[in-house]
Amino acid sequence: MGEVIVITSGKGGVGKTTTTANIGTALALLGKKVVLIDADIGLRNLDVVMGLENRIVYDLVDAVEGVCRLKQALIRDKRFEGLYLMPAAQTRDKNAISPAQMQKLCEELKEHFDFVLIDSPAGIEQGFKNAIAGADKAVVVTVPEVSAVRDADRIIGLLAANELTEPQLVVNRLRMDMVKRGDMMNIDDTIDILGIDLLGVVPDDENIIVSSNRGEPAVTEENSMAGQAYRNIARRLLGEEVALIDMESGVTFMEKLRKLFSGKNKRKS
């Protein structure tokens, strides 16, 4: 029996889809059987981030309504053994399915998969309620900014009200250079405020954009910092203890400049 994990955030654009695609791919690379469900009906994205947009025939709503068999709505990712995508419908809206239907779908899928990852839409309305309905576990994604953390807190409250009492946090788009100069909340600040367990920290990394341009998740990129962060997250989901990556070794441009300058200063003094 597999595990259903919803990836959610409240605020839009903080990296739910990126996180779902990368954790899912990483888990498949670790030998797990994984299905990614795009629950963002009407605004589907997971298909393009995964580079599978040309292979869609049926979608989530078709499967739920019985227009097709469940299996027919699953796209097998030929690049990664064991990885499947169930795309969202693009021409319907969030009310096309109900939480009860979503729950039933998840029950069925977890018979056949080790992990069912659900990419939740932003917001706290129907789409969010559908996305969490069948979940055993929740991952809350945020970025270290006031509005995103505030929304994450709201989501954590709503998850608790729906029996998802131990969500885990992914802090995305961390910029070490900004943290160092005191212009971005660090991991401790964020955890301190939200009071939930940390699953992982993903640096702001331009590889994410390059890989979404190509439709190839960053976890396949050996040298991508964000890819490494997502690989670590996947291993933590499997119960391994993996230390946080040292973000300082993957220095950004400003950081390099700063190191250069401070190095010079030291030699002079």
Add this chain to the structure above:
Amino acid sequence: MLDFFKFFSKEQNKSKDVAKERLKLVLIHDRANVSPKFLEMVKGDIIKVISNYMEIDEAGFDIRLSRIEQEDENYTSALVANIPIKRMKNMGKNNG
């Protein structure tokens, strides 16, 4: 030598500390308001405790979260309760 990078970082008032303080405050209110039951639960417990010492007018019991401006012009959250007392209990007897 002028430290080029210090110039950009305002040591005294780091924006992340401002962010953190603002978040803490706003979340106190968000969390209390998300659950309408929250203040009712607090109210129920206060009544329980106070009733050991005095008889209060439960209908007139008013409790809410509000923001108070401090001397340094910062804001802080406060739980403000207005609890009309009907009668004091005779503690002497109980402690006797």
